[in-house]
Amino acid sequence: MHLPRPRGPISAAVHDRLATQHHHPSTLSLTTGQAVERALLDVADPVTDDDFQLTLCMLYELHYRGFDGVDDALEWAPSLLAVRRQLEHRLESALRGLCPAPAEPADGLVVQALTDVTATDRRPEMSSYLSREGSREQFEEFLVVRSLQQLKEADAQTWLIPRLSGRAKAALIEIQIDEYGNGRTGHLHSELYALAMRACGLDSTYGAFLDRIPGHALAVGNTMSMLCLHRRLRGAAAGYFAAFEATSSIPSQGYADTVARLGLPAEAAVYFSEHVEADAVHEQLAIRNLCGGLVDAEPALAGDVLWGARLCMALEDLAADRYLTAWQSGQTCLLPDPTADASELAMPTDRIDLQGGRRASPSVA
Numbered sequence: 001m002h003l004p005r006p007r008g009p010i011s012a013a014v015h016d017r018l019a020t021q022h023h024h025p026s027t028l029s030l031t032t033g034q035a036v037e038r039a040l041l042d043v044a045d046p047v048t049d050d051d052f053q054l055t056l057c058m059l060y061e062l063h064y065r066g067f068d069g070v071d072d073a074l075e076w077a078p079s080l081l082a083v084r085r086q087l088e089h090r091l092e093s094a095l096r097g098l099c100p101a102p103a104e105p106a107d108g109l110v111v112q113a114l115t116d117v118t119a120t121d122r123r124p125e126m127s128s129y130l131s132r133e134g135s136r137e138q139f140e141e142f143l144v145v146r147s148l149q150q151l152k153e154a155d156a157q158t159w160l161i162p163r164l165s166g167r168a169k170a171a172l173i174e175i176q177i178d179e180y181g182n183g184r185t186g187h188l189h190s191e192l193y194a195l196a197m198r199a200c201g202l203d204s205t206y207g208a209f210l211d212r213i214p215g216h217a218l219a220v221g222n223t224m225s226m227l228c229l230h231r232r233l234r235g236a237a238a239g240y241f242a243a244f245e246a247t248s249s250i251p252s253q254g255y256a257d258t259v260a261r262l263g264l265p266a267e268a269a270v271y272f273s274e275h276v277e278a279d280a281v282h283e284q285l286a287i288r289n290l291c292g293g294l295v296d297a298e299p300a301l302a303g304d305v306l307w308g309a310r311l312c313m314a315l316e317d318l319a320a321d322r323y324l325t326a327w328q329s330g331q332t333c334l335l336p337d338p339t340a341d342a343s344e345l346a347m348p349t350d351r352i353d354l355q356g357g358r359r360a361s362p363s364v365a
């Protein structure tokens with residue numbers, strides 16, 4: 001994908017280094033590190049800050065798909081890893097403030113505690129809003145705002161596999177096999193998401209809408225990447241993932257209903273229908289076997305597992321609140337299209353051209 005447009009001084013510093021690194025390898029460390037350190041002082045809330053979250057997203061993308069024209073070797077450039085570490089440190093502190101560590105669950109009760117945590121999800125509210133009264137434009141925004149995460153669905157959790165053993169590892173692999181379509185091209189959940197986007201006439205190219213995705217939405221994927229990339233945080237990663245899976249099935253039915261009510265092509269509902277059934281199973285596997293197995297093997301991780309689950313709920317609730325607040329007041333939940341002219345940006349939600357030249361032909365090929 002293309003490098004996104006910077007949103008402030010932090011992303012501008014990293015963007016410039018990524019774009020020019022192969023020309024100036026020796027200047028990477030000092031200038032980037034110092035610029036980021038200064039700019040970080042002005043970030044009030046790393047969880048929702050657009051500049052902060054885009055920067056972290058760019059640094060993580062070096063480990064996923066990379067960027068057009070950017071040297072793949074930069075994935076392991078010490079200076080960029082140092083910047084990533086600075087941002088992760090700030091983000092983790094902010095997340096621990098947003099969602100304090102819960103009391104350790106009593107021995108053997110982590111499964112019940114996880115079940116209790118996931119009962120407080122706001123996603124059914126968003127799903128029922130869309131299925132009841134959401135417009136086509138709002139449903140498309142919903143697809144767009146989650147696209148960076150869902151078009152690489154399951155990839156972050158794959159990093160968790162080598163950090164586990166026994167029952168927990170087997171459970172995660174069983175879930176991942178489903179997420180990756182049992183190895184059948186065209187059935188990967190990321191591909192089903194792309195199918196849904198194309199069915200709505202949206203560009204399903206990975207990263208096509210990155211410039212439109214706000215910081216709080218990027219924070220969901222960034223947090224999952226951070227938890228799965230640090231072995232120290234494996235308990236939280238397992239809990240976060242379990243909570244995500246446990247709260248997906250019911251809202252997915254609402255999204256499938258939205259597709260039907262709006263008269264969108266049936267291909268747009270396949271991803272969601274698949275998750276109604278799959279995530280009902282994944283919920284049990286993730287809570288009982290992945291998290292239960294991990295805590296049985298490493299009891300000291302029980303508190304981290306529960307914290308990860310609560311964190312997932314907190315970030316998803318924050319995002320759901322922002323989307324609903326925007327839609328219910330007739331606004332878009334996306335950032336302005338940087339390629340649109342000023343008059344287009346002033347349009348109300350129902351007239352915004354979501355695609356900004358990136359609408360695909362409305363086929364589902």
Ligand SMILES: [Fe+2]
Pocket residue numbers: 153179189275
């Ligand atoms: Fe999935």
Ligand SMILES: [Fe+2]
Pocket residue numbers: 179245278279282
């Ligand atoms: Fe799943």
